[in-house]
Amino acid sequence: MSSPAGVIHDIGYQRYEGERLGRGDVFLALYAASLRTAFGLGRSFKAKIFPWIIVGVVAIVGIVIMAIRAQTGEVVIKYAELPEVLGTLMVLFVAIAAPELVSRDLHSGVLPLYFSRPLRPADYALAKLSALVTAIVLVWGGAQVLVFIGAAFSVKGFGNVMNELADAGLGVVYTALYAVVFGSIAILVASLLKRRAVAAAAIVGSFLITGPIVAMFYILPSETAHQLAQLFNPASLVGGVGDWLFEPSSSNEELGIGPFGPLYALVALGLIALCVTLLIARYRKVSKS
Amino acid sequence: MTLGHTLSRVTLIATESLTKTYGGRVTALSDLTVSVEPGIIGLVGANGAGKSTLIKILLGLLPPTSGRVHVLGLDPTVDPMGVRARVGYMPEHDSLPPDLSAAELVTHLGRMSGLPKTTARERASEALRHVGLYEERYRQVGGYSTGMKQRVKLAQALVHDPDLLLLDEPTNGLDPAGRDAMLALVQRIGTEFGISVVVCSHLLGEVERICDHLIAIDGGKLLRSDNVSAMTTSTDVLVVEVSEGSEELEQRLLEMRLPVTRDGHALLVPLEDDLTYDRILTAVADLDLPLHRLDQRRHRVAELFADREAAHV
Incomplete structure (x- = not known):
């Protein structure tokens, strides 16, 4: 029954009777593809430049702190301070990655091809958001892991290493809070704008524009106003939550948050919930147009 | 139910x-x-x-x-x-x-x-x-x-x-x-x-x-x-499309006693026998027009809709 070599047989159209994956697997496939997109993987060289410059800078900072820690044992920056110190870079990262993840799909008009499939608009939105959050945690949490490696070589005794590990772990959790707040704002803003450059500018703008409000509250002659000031900017908001979590007895009372720690946490959670709700509503609407 | x-x-x-x-x-x-x-x-x-x-x-x-x-x-x-x-x-x-x-x-x-x-x-x-x-x-x-x-x-x-x-x-x-x-x-x-x-x-x-x-x-x-x-074909028509000079061609075909009608950019000519093809091609060649398309189409379906659609336009 062997066919002669060199003959190409057109076997015609084949129907597919095999396995079809469910909602969870489709979500994971979109999430994994989006995580690659956030770093420009599988894309042109141009799409890789900016994310990898930021990854490079964060990695260098992490390596320097790790080296100092390993050589001298000195704590230059605490784990929880790292995402705050590198916060500007995080704003830049989401301003580059979020438009790449969602504005690009709006611009090319590919969304009807997604939403004519058994993929819920909310699943699309959440897969994109999860991918961005994961990307941030990988980069900034990665730097924290580097610092931990340096620390593990400098501290003596198993107990101390375990203490370091606990600190580093909390630091990564704190990074994740940054990632969720920054990511949900950035994805929401980008989902409203088709052009990637415009979306990037709008994301940076949404982080900058609230800066003066914080400054204004600091001018007011009231300590309570000072303590509430940081609520009005996403970066300082998460910073406030950090102060509450990691520095309950802050010596620097002047710029502190006073007794409002739980309020900061509540506002941060409320902001995340609001952004995610609006994001899902946005894609429900897009799927119908 | x-x-x-x-x-x-x-x-x-x-x-x-x-x-x-x-x-x-x-x-x-x-x-x-x-x-x-x-x-x-x-x-x-x-x-x-x-x-x-x-x-x-x-x-x-x-x-x-x-x-x-x-x-x-x-x-x-x-x-x-x-x-x-x-x-x-x-x-x-x-x-x-x-x-x-x-x-x-x-x-x-x-x-x-x-x-x-x-x-x-x-x-x-x-x-x-x-x-x-x-x-x-x-x-x-x-x-x-x-x-x-x-x-x-x-x-x-x-x-x-x-x-x-x-x-x-x-x-x-x-x-x-x-x-x-x-x-x-x-x-x-x-x-x-x-x-x-x-x-x-x-x-x-x-x-x-x-x-x-x-x-x-x-x-x-x-x-x-x-x-x-259910909308059975009764006669066939030839669809002729030229890139330019549709009016000229229409005029020429009418002169040749072919009952031509317009359909957008295309001209429709009832296919009577094989000679219809030759006569259209000759007309196109005489006028030196760029021929885009010449093919056969079922006729009656279009007509069935045309009357109804015309009423709405």
Whole structure:
């Protein structure tokens, strides 16, 4: 029954009777593809430049702190301070990655091809958001892991290493809070704008524009106003939550948050919930147009 | 008792008094009742007649204002995911990211339809081969011609092996040769692949050649829904298209006592015998006009609709 070599047989159209994956697997496939997109993987060289410059800078900072820690044992920056110190870079990262993840799909008009499939608009939105959050945690949490490696070589005794590990772990959790707040704002803003450059500018703008409000509250002659000031900017908001979590007895009372720690946490959670709700509503609407 | 139970099992699409209004003012679909069996179905109507709205309702993307609808025996208002798993959709407008290759894009969309990774890659290659894009599939879509992009859009609708394809203006932006190739491909899918197809078009003459069933809508209302075989061909016409000088040619053909009529850019001449071909070609050659197209078309279907459509224009 062997066919002669060199003959190409057109076997015609084949129907597919095999396995079809469910909602969870489709979500994971979109999430994994989006995580690659956030770093420009599988894309042109141009799409890789900016994310990898930021990854490079964060990695260098992490390596320097790790080296100092390993050589001298000195704590230059605490784990929880790292995402705050590198916060500007995080704003830049989401301003580059979020438009790449969602504005690009709006611009090319590919969304009807997604939403004519058994993929819920909310699943699309959440897969994109999860991918961005994961990307941030990988980069900034990665730097924290580097610092931990340096620390593990400098501290003596198993107990101390375990203490370091606990600190580093909390630091990564704190990074994740940054990632969720920054990511949900950035994805929401980008989902409203088709052009990637415009979306990037709008994301940076949404982080900058609230800066003066914080400054204004600091001018007011009231300590309570000072303590509430940081609520009005996403970066300082998460910073406030950090102060509450990691520095309950802050010596620097002047710029502190006073007794409002739980309020900061509540506002941060409320902001995340609001952004995610609006994001899902946005894609429900897009799927119908 | 649902609509699906009252109809036979072979019903592909059934609607009953389907109505869609936007904000209570704009009526996109009005009291539309149709029932079609598997095969190739032409959905014909002018731009804005409600074709795209109907497709979105069939996909479960838009809820109808009133009335009932069934696709493949499923109700898209109740089980939109079930419908979408078995339907392939090719949108009218540009919908391809330019910086991906056709193979990557179709593979990714196959996975979005629930195909496992390896299967998605294999079926994407196969789907692209079936639409005639095998060699070029690793090139970026941004560099493709309009015809190639239309084929990629068709391939992504096929990748997950649907039971029904919804094609919204698949010949949009194509030249006459490209249009013929696309229609031949659609016909092959409907006959050889065993997949039912709904082809939307604002050009009746185009889809009537390949369809088993025609649905014509205008202003959201049903004009006519019938099997093409029921609208039997009586005489054939020749369609003549020239890039320029249609008026001159029309004048010349009338002088030659050929009863020519106009249909947009094209001229229609009843085919009496083989000599008709020669006489038209001679006229075109005499006038030195660039001939775009000269082919045969069934005649009566167009006429059946023309009278009704004219009343609405």
